[in-house]
Amino acid sequence: MPDSQMTTSQATTGSVTTMEHEAHNPALLHHFSDAQQQKNAASLGMWLFLVTEIMFFGGMFCAYLVYRLAHFNAFAAASQQLSIKMGAFNTAVLIVSSVTVVLAVKAAEVGKRKLLVGYLVVTVLLGLTFLVVKGFEYNEKFERHHVPGATFKFTDTFDDNGKQIPVNPKEAELFFSIYFVMTGMHALHMIIGCGLFSVLAILSWKGHYTPGYFTPIENAGLYWHLVDIIWIYLFPLLYLISRHS
């Protein structure tokens, strides 16, 4: 008799636990006390990752600054060969994509599923537009032999108030090496971001995200904005600041 009572009480406790589990947000993991704590932890981890990204690109920005100071004439002459039109167009594309990302987060917050998917898809398309324009730019570099390596050629001169000063092609090659590493790394981040948002668009379509839980959308958005910020600095440093000296 006591045995059967025991079993009954255990079963009751068990079913209550199950009910509680169903009642709370299924996206809330058991080791967090509430949704806000879980969100803060995810956000903290994301910002930590973004800080490592800042340091990663920071090292390259530092290398660019040091070599620009050391080989100023060649860097200016090489920088003037980049297409400001394409660079400015891509900057605008990235800014618009940042707006669509932030609108996607807003759509997720108010639970508009189709709008969320729409903004995510537009973001991916804008990211791909950026990459295609970048591809045309790289193609132009190949055609003009501005890609570092055995076939590298650089005959342009540094314009010092009308006086044409020849530059060392080796130093110009250094500029293009840094240009390809920095824009290439940035493009790699764009490709990863496009993949990320494609997956999130599919999961959003399936209804994985609710106004109570859309942290992956927010964190992918933070990543995309950081990639945007890196381009915001790459564009003036590589394309703009050496038009006059």
Add this chain to the structure above:
Amino acid sequence: MVEQQHEVEGDLTVEHEHTTHSQGFYLAIGAALLVLTATTVAAAFVNLGPFNPVIALLIATIKATLVIIFFMHVKGASEKLTGAIVVSGFFFLAILIALSLADYMTRSWR
């Protein structure tokens, strides 16, 4: 007692949730970023001597600040720890660049 505390925290959560701004606000920030892009491109074609890089980097920093504050919701991230990590990230970046340039820019002084 513990349960009650949870309830209170729950209420705070609801208030914290709406860290986003209105759609029109985001579009306005986006428009401001596009105008600043046009400005920096236009400024690149004007000969300002040594101030060309200064203006370009100043505009880039304004744009980056707009993105960080209004798109990345740095203020909405209620955790002070998150703020400390973001600030420390930029602090170490500043050390990296300042000390490196302090070295390379003064080598010719000998």
